[in-house]
Amino acid sequence: GENVEQHPSTLSVQEGDSAVIKCTYSDSASNYFPWYKQELGKGPQLIIDIRSNVGEKKDQRIAVTLNKTAKHFSLHITETQPEDSAVYFCAAPFQEYGNKLVFGAGTILRVKS
Amino acid sequence: KAGVTQTPRYLIKTRGQQVTLSCSPISGHRSVSWYQQTPGQGLQFLFEYFSETQRNKGNFPGRFSGRQFSNSRSEMNVSTLELGDSALYLCASSFGGGDEKLFFGSGTQLSVL
Numbered sequence: 001g002e003n004v005e006q007h008p009s010t011l012s013v014q015e016g017d018s019a020v021i022k023c024t025y026s027d028s029a030s031n032y033f034p035w036y037k038q039e040l041g042k043g044p045q046l047i048i049d050i051r052s053n054v055g056e057k058k059d060q061r062i063a064v065t066l067n068k069t070a071k072h073f074s075l076h077i078t079e080t081q082p083e084d085s086a087v088y089f090c091a092a093p094f095q096e097y098g099n100k101l102v103f104g105a106g107t108i109l110r111v112k113s
Numbered sequence: 114k115a116g117v118t119q120t121p122r123y124l125i126k127t128r129g130q131q132v133t134l135s136c137s138p139i140s141g142h143r144s145v146s147w148y149q150q151t152p153g154q155g156l157q158f159l160f161e162y163f164s165e166t167q168r169n170k171g172n173f174p175g176r177f178s179g180r181q182f183s184n185s186r187s188e189m190n191v192s193t194l195e196l197g198d199s200a201l202y203l204c205a206s207s208f209g210g211g212d213e214k215l216f217f218g219s220g221t222q223l224s225v226l
Contacts, residue, residue, distance in 0.1 A: 097169050
């Protein structure tokens, strides 16, 4: 079936360093790529998204890049802070499910102070 | 604007019982999607309701069902509970007009003993 692969599964960085999380998807028709942040005891929160007509989008310290030809997209967090520690999920819509989002397995990000 | 509200937050049931979970979407949102989150399988799409009709469905057995009311509130039901149904059940709402931005609630943590 369709899937989204996400790497790495865990990532530890020093406060102030950058973090990069990468995802690949299999449905070439996918045209919307969101990233979600999930903190303990909460549901996933949308932090940034990108549509296939742009290659990069920034919002303060976070950015997402998209390579539609290679079918992969990445989340970049600069100047990481302890409050960035959470689980991050990428997602993409799949025709198989009526364009509902299929999620990657998640990345546990730990920012050490 | 109030977010997505899920009740109850925690549930403990025994094998063979059935359970009903409730979700109130963001005001104005007509689509409600349900996801199951487990450590082993991640976030998996259960089904989506729009205008009181199931619009899309994931790969879950018929024991998992749902419905949506005229005020867009949704319920999901799991019958004949199994140990493997223990999970965080997340509800997400959206406008439903093709915009895939999903807004999640905090989930219902179901434990099956």
